[in-house]
Every structure is written in structure tokens, then in C-alpha cells.
Amino acid sequence: MQIALPGSGPVPDVATLLARLAADGGRPRLTWYGDDGERVELSGAVLANWASKTVNLLVEEFDAAPGTTVVVDLPVHWRTAVWALAAWRTGATVALPDAAVAGPDVVVTDTPERWADGGADLVVVSLPALARRYDGDLPAGAIDAASAVMTYGDVIGWVPEVDPNQDALVTAAGAVGHKGLVPEPGDGTRVLVDGRGPVADVLRDLLGTWAGGGSVVLTSAATAAALEADDARLERLRGSERIV
Structure with a gap:
């Protein structure tokens, strides 16, 4: 399955990528298979809309901008992709927990x-697709993402200018700058991404696939393991999702 990306040429940054996704209508760009049979499908427009709302939250609540460090302490998940995209769109640095960043601004x-x-300022994310609030006790001052994100605008308001020379993604293995964050575009196909991979690798796989006009079927770690142990189920998934 190939999906033509509106616009052509290289994708220099996340802002350009989100603009192209927003213009992509209702075609699937991210299909999530979570635990317990959960399936969530996001078109390019819906994915960009989630990112836009989250950008507005980060800017309005935390003044996110170049120089802001946002630790994303989440497993491989479609919501993890949204939060990373949003933080990058503000020019902030996304740090993963293994980077052991001292004094992050937002977690x-x-x-x-x-x-x-x-x-740090704390945002608490509920991973189940139907969650409307965090099912637990929130620390004092923490924002409940499940209820807060939906209150923000669908269109990005004011957003700082991204500094291409600042770090975009920091892990224990090193850093990638905003200028080199989006990898070489993929070939426009629909691909299966194994959720057992490192979060940083998965995020960059998503960016490269989307940059090339492709679509991702992303699994949780548990689902990936179950598929590996069941060839028939894996083949059914490949067939039903039209994975190359």
C-alpha cells in the first residue's frame, strides 16, 4: 500500500511534516495495536490535530520554546508520538529518561x-484510548493530559521559532539536532513497526516513514511479542492492514 504525500521534496523539519500531514485528509498514517486488542487509527489530519492541541498546551501552560527540556517518560505508544511531535514543534528538546537530564523543565x-x-512541571498521560481522565491520584500541580489536551485549539496559535542548531532528541546514546531530526524519507509504503524497539528509534522510524508519504502500523511491546509467536496471526494482520 502506497500513500502519496501532499507536496514533494525533502522534509526539513517537524513543522513541515505536520503541515503535510494536516493536508493529507482521511488516509491512515498511524494505526496502533495496543494490549488487550486495542486498535486506534489516526489519519494524517487527525494526527496533526492531536499534535496542534498539544503544542498549544505546551506553549500556553509551560512557555515551551527552544531551550526548554521536555522529558518524555512513556513507552512506545501513539500518544508518545503525539507528545514528541508537539514538543519538537515548539523547538523544545525531547529527552528520554535514560539520558538522565539534570533539571528538566517539563516531564x-x-x-x-x-x-x-x-x-519539574508534570503532565500525566493516560494511555488507554478511551481514557477521559487519569485513573489515579495526581501529584499537586500536575496536569491531567486526558482532560486538558482536548480543551486547546485545533490550530496552532503563536509558537516560537525553532532553532535548527539546538538538540531535538537526547538519549543515553547522544543527541540529534532539530536540523537532522527527520531522517531520509521512506518509500511511501505501509510498514509494521515493532513496539519492542527503543523509543528513540521508533520515533525516528515514524518520522522517516511519514516524511516519505508512508503509513505506520505500530504495536505495543506485548503485541509485538505475541505476533512473533503466532505466524498465522501476523500474516492475518499483514493482510488486513495491507502491510508491505
């Missing part, structure tokens, strides 16, 4: 107890 997490005493 986005599904496990707030790990960060309650860290001093």
Missing part, C-alpha cells in the same frame, strides 16, 4: 510517582 509521564518530587 510527560504515565507513572507520576517517579517524578512527583523532581521539581
